[in-house]
Amino acid sequence: MKLLVPVKRVIDYNVKARVKADGSGVDLANVKMSMNPFDEIAVEEAIRLKEKGVAEEVIAVSIGVKQAAETLRTALAMGADRAILVTATDDVQQDIEPLAVAKILAAVAKAEGTELIIAGKQAIDNDMNATGQMLAALLGWAQATFASKLEIDGGKAKVTREVDGGLQTIAVALPAVVTADLRLNEPRYASLPNIMKAKKKPLEEKTAADYGVDVSPRLEVVSVREPEGRKAGIKVGSVDELVGKLKEAGVI
Amino acid sequence: MYLTETQLQVRDMARAFADEVIRPAAEALDRDERFPAEIYDEMAKLGLFGIGVPESMGGPGFDTLTYAVVMEELSRGYASVADQCGLLELISTLLVRHGTDAQRKLLPEILAMRRKVAYCITEPEAGTDVSGIRTTAERDGDGWVLNGGKIWIHNAPVADLGFVLARTDKDAGNRGMSIFVVDLHAAGVERGPKEHKMGQRASQVGALTFTDVRLGADAMLGEPGRGFHMMMSVLDKGRVGIAALAVGIGQAGLEAALDYAGTRKQFGKQIVEFQGVQWLLADMAKDIEAARLLVHSAASRIDNGQDATKACSMAKCFAGDMAVARTADAVQVFGGSGYIRGFEVERLYRDAKITQIYEGTNQIQRMIIARELLKKGAQA
Numbered sequence: 001m002k003l004l005v006p007v008k009r010v011i012d013y014n015v016k017a018r019v020k021a022d023g024s025g026v027d028l029a030n031v032k033m034s035m036n037p038f039d040e041i042a043v044e045e046a047i048r049l050k051e052k053g054v055a056e057e058v059i060a061v062s063i064g065v066k067q068a069a070e071t072l073r074t075a076l077a078m079g080a081d082r083a084i085l086v087t088a089t090d091d092v093q094q095d096i097e098p099l100a101v102a103k104i105l106a107a108v109a110k111a112e113g114t115e116l117i118i119a120g121k122q123a124i125d126n127d128m129n130a131t132g133q134m135l136a137a138l139l140g141w142a143q144a145t146f147a148s149k150l151e152i153d154g155g156k157a158k159v160t161r162e163v164d165g166g167l168q169t170i171a172v173a174l175p176a177v178v179t180a181d182l183r184l185n186e187p188r189y190a191s192l193p194n195i196m197k198a199k200k201k202p203l204e205e206k207t208a209a210d211y212g213v214d215v216s217p218r219l220e221v222v223s224v225r226e227p228e229g230r231k232a233g234i235k236v237g238s239v240d241e242l243v244g245k246l247k248e249a250g251v252i
Numbered sequence: 253m254y255l256t257e258t259q260l261q262v263r264d265m266a267r268a269f270a271d272e273v274i275r276p277a278a279e280a281l282d283r284d285e286r287f288p289a290e291i292y293d294e295m296a297k298l299g300l301f302g303i304g305v306p307e308s309m310g311g312p313g314f315d316t317l318t319y320a321v322v323m324e325e326l327s328r329g330y331a332s333v334a335d336q337c338g339l340l341e342l343i344s345t346l347l348v349r350h351g352t353d354a355q356r357k358l359l360p361e362i363l364a365m366r367r368k369v370a371y372c373i374t375e376p377e378a379g380t381d382v383s384g385i386r387t388t389a390e391r392d393g394d395g396w397v398l399n400g401g402k403i404w405i406h407n408a409p410v411a412d413l414g415f416v417l418a419r420t421d422k423d424a425g426n427r428g429m430s431i432f433v434v435d436l437h438a439a440g441v442e443r444g445p446k447e448h449k450m451g452q453r454a455s456q457v458g459a460l461t462f463t464d465v466r467l468g469a470d471a472m473l474g475e476p477g478r479g480f481h482m483m484m485s486v487l488d489k490g491r492v493g494i495a496a497l498a499v500g501i502g503q504a505g506l507e508a509a510l511d512y513a514g515t516r517k518q519f520g521k522q523i524v525e526f527q528g529v530q531w532l533l534a535d536m537a538k539d540i541e542a543a544r545l546l547v548h549s550a551a552s553r554i555d556n557g558q559d560a561t562k563a564c565s566m567a568k569c570f571a572g573d574m575a576v577a578r579t580a581d582a583v584q585v586f587g588g589s590g591y592i593r594g595f596e597v598e599r600l601y602r603d604a605k606i607t608q609i610y611e612g613t614n615q616i617q618r619m620i621i622a623r624e625l626l627k628k629g630a631q632a
Contacts, residue, residue, distance in 0.1 A: 034264075070257055077261065189265050192299030192312040199258060 001152075001174075003046045003055045004114040005080065006105055007039040007062050009071040010125040023223045026125070028092050035071045038120025040078075042180040044187040045150060046118050047079035054152045055116070057081045061108055063101050065092050069203060076198035077190035083201070084108060088208040088215045095126060100208070100215040102134035107211040109139060114175070116157065121146055121179040132179035142172035146181040254548075259318050266325035269298065274329025275504075281330065281454040282599050285446070287410055288454055291333060292365045300326070300337060302344035302363040304489075309348060310360055316489055317551040320496040324544070327500025328507075331603040332454035334500060338493040339406055343369045343415055345486050346431070350474030355433060362413070370411035370436065372402040372460060373483065380616050382417070382480065383426055387462065389418040394469035396420075398434065398462045408458040409446045411436050416462070417479050429479035432471045440465035451602030488550075488560050490611050491568040495547045498571035498607040502540040505575075505582035505600045509533060513585055523585075532585055536578045543571040562624035569617035575604035 011017055012034040017026045035043075049055045060075035062068035063086040072083035086104055088096045109117060122129035136143035142157075148167065149160035152174075161168045162181050190198070208215045236242045246252045255263065273291060281288055295301060303319045305311020314322075319341060327334035344363060347356055361367045378384035387400025398418060402408075414434040421428030434441070444459030474482050510533055513524035523529050550563035582597040583590035590597045608614045 070261075073257065073261060189269055189298055190261070191297065192262060192265075192303060192314065193307075194299075195258060195261050195265065196307065196312045196314070 001055045001116060002112055002114040003049060003058045004105070004109055004112060004117045005039070005042050005046045005058060005060050005075065006101070006117070006119050006131070007043065007060050007068075007071050007075050008036040008120070008123045008125075009033050009062060009064055009068040010036045010123050013037060013124060019224050019226050023225060025093060025221060025224050033067070033071075035074050036120050036123045036125075038122060038124070038180055038182070040120075040187040041182070041184050042118040042120050043075050043078050043080060044185045045180060047188075048185065049116075049150075049152060050079070050081075059084065059112060059114070061086065061105065063088050063096055063104050063208070065089055065094075067092070072203055073198050074190065076201045076203070077195040078188060079194065081201065083203045084206060085203060086206045086208060086211070088213075094217075096208075096215050097218060098128050098130035098134055099218065100213055101131050102138055103213045104208060104211050104215075105131070105135050106138040107213065109135075116152070116174060117141075117177045118150075119177065119179050121181050132177050136177040139175070139177070142174075142176040143178075144170055144172050144176060145179040147178050148181050148183045150178055150184065255317075255321065259321055262314065262318055263321045263325060265298070266300065266322045267328070269295075269300075270325050270329030274326065274333050278330035278333075278454075279594060279596070279599065281332065282451075282603075283453075283593070285448065285453045285456075287456050288333065289365070292336060295333075295337070296364045301340040301365070302359065303337075303341060305344050305348055305359065305363070309356060311344070311363070315551075316492060316554040317548060319489070320492050320547050320551040323493050323496035324500040324503065324547070327497040328504045329500075330454065331497055331501050331607075332452045334497045335406065335452060335455055338490065338497065339369065339371060341493060342486050342490050343371060345489060346415065346473060346482060349485070350431075350478075350482055352470065354470055355473060358413070358433070367412040368407055368410050370405050370407040370414045370460070372405050372408075372414045372416040372434075374404050375400070375402055380613055382429075382483070385417060385419060385429065387416065387418040388422075389420050389430060389432055389467065392466070395471065396432065396467040398432065398440075398465040398467055401459060401461045403444075403459045404447065404457055405460055406455055406457055408443055408460050409456040414441075414460065415473065417483060420476055420479075424477060426480040427477045430476050431473040431479040431482055432467055433473055434462070434465065434467065434471065436460070438465055450605060451599070452606055487612070488554055488564040491564040491617075492547060492551045492554065494607055494611040495543070495550070495564070495567040495571035498568075498575035498604065499540060499544045499547055501575045501600050501604045501607070502536065502543065502571075502578045505579040505597055505604075506533070506536045506540055508596050508600070509536065509582040509585040512589075516587075529585060532581045536581050539574045539578055543567070543574045546570050559628075562621055562628075565612075565617040565620040565624075568611060569614045569621070572604075572607035572614050575607050576601075579604045 012032040020027045046058045050058050058080045060080040060083045062072050066087050069085050119132045144159035146161045147159045148162045151158040155174050156171050157176050158171050299312050302311045303314045307313040323334050375385050389396040389398050414436050416432050416434050420430040440463045442461040447457045513529050516523045546567040550567040553560035553563045579601040583601050586597050589595050
């Protein structure tokens with residue numbers, strides 16, 4: 001079985017995001033970028049399935065600017081076998097929207113003959129949480145989102161999902177799209193020898209046009225602003241005053 | 253940034269490992285003076301030992317600049333852990349360059365830390381001046397008999413294999429020393445007690461005494477009489493490693509000080525708003541960056557096959573002095589808290605001091621820099 005793992009290049013989770021002066025989005029110029037942490041979990045899960053002998057090959061795909069090649073190298077260093085870079089824009093500020101990404105991924109999945117796609121549940125930049133679902137719909141495949149456990153058994157994927165207030169275990173027939181939640185696994189560090197070996201692994205370069213997908217935005221970002229800073233608190237003189245203030249605020 | 257994509261990838265990995273695994277463990281390791289075998293196991297699996305060992309010999313085959321980048325990141329986590337990496341880098345470099353095929357077969361075991369190594373040079377009468385060593389290896393049939401004593405040897409209390417510099421010809425000066433690979437569990441090897449040090453306290457350091465230790469015919473590393481030369485040949489790399497380690501200590505101090513200054517309040521405002529504190533932070537940042545660039549420049553000279561002696565001494569000397577001065581500043585930013593055990597900067601200040609002493613004191617580094625200037629002129 002061939003596994004496909006989409007990985008997105010996003011602003012590093014350690015970086016303090018700054019909104020551009022014109023409010024059009026987060027400034028991404030000269031900012032440290034890394035693999036979306038949920039995608040890292042997806043890559044790790046795919047590699048583990050390969051190590052267990054469930055999968056023969058793990059293919060990492062990234063869609064966006066050409067610099068996403070770095071993100072793919074990280075996936076290769078973790079243990080993916082080969083990578084496909086689909087350049088869809090030259091502008092580091094342009095986010096390729098979930099529908100366009102899903103269309104390209106669907107085309108890649110068909111071309112590669114994959115039976116299972118493991119994706120991050122969402123990217124930490126725009127928090128869309130849409131690509132995996134759209135991809136399953138476009139392919140007409142089953143989907144299992146927010147996976148915290150994944151087992152493959154006889155043409156089925158048994159997936160434990162983190163839902164509100166508990167865990168739900170479902171079985172879906174392959175082919176399927178599974179999206180990874182935080183507790184699915186702890187991704188490994190890429191070892192130094194594997195970082196070196198990754199340089200020699202194949203990285204195929206494509207463009208969105210190769211798949212006939214129009215990536216022009218369907219959404220218009222009206223404005224982006226930073227969260228408001230915390231407001232100063234007040235000091236109360238007595239418990240009675242505290243209770244009064246809490247009542248005033250409608251908390252009790 | 254002049255680092256390659258691969259070097260940045262390695263740096264990010266080492267940084268994440270240091271942040272998630274090493275740095276949270278450092279305080280307890282320092283307090284308990286404990287050898288962190290479990291961290292070394294993980295590092296071995298990640299290929300963080302023997303970074304320069306070529307791919308043909310089972311290593312990742314990275315250059316000296318990458319090694320320096322890794323050393324800084326590991327040291328940001330904890331200097332003792334970085335120093336273990338530095339030790340294994342030197343031993344593996346010696347084996348790669350001078351080892352026989354049989355000796356090189358030790359590499360996988362050494363780099364996996366299944367056999368812990370000690371690099372045994374220093375003696376009571378031979379510190380910076382190595383030519384004063386008195387340990388002897390005398391011919392005995394096919395092999396040798398080793399007698400003498402070493403002090404302040406890193407890993408001595410726990411090591412399995414010693415790489416021991418001994419005199420093989422009393423009259424040949426620096427050309428009369430050889431390096432031997434010695435089984436430290438053999439008869440005649442005695443270990444002194446663990447030294448209790450000021451800093452880098454997870455590094456196990458002690459004395460080794462050799463009394464009529466029998467060495468086989470295959471114990472010698474490289475050519476007879478070339479021990480001093482071999483030792484000198486890895487000195488540049490050693491100095492770059494320690495310089496990078498010093499930069500890592502300084503960087504950890506800056507990070508801690510910047511964080512603290514942004515939270516500590518006095519006179520109704522965060523202390524980072526006071527210019528006096530800002531200047532401390534600015535001086536720390538600029539000297540750390542200057543030291544880092546010296547380290548990277550020296551490492552690049554080694555990688556490009558250029559004369560690197562002066563550059564390595566400058567990097568080691570500047571970075572060591574910087575680490576001591578700037579971790580003192582970090583303590584200053586913390587005020588009284590910085591003087592209390594359990595605060596990271598207190599440990600960093602203690603960990604920094606040895607970087608002015610080991611791998612050649614900073615006084616000898618200045619002598620080397622001056623000697624190179626007098627010999628080759630003022631040009632860079």
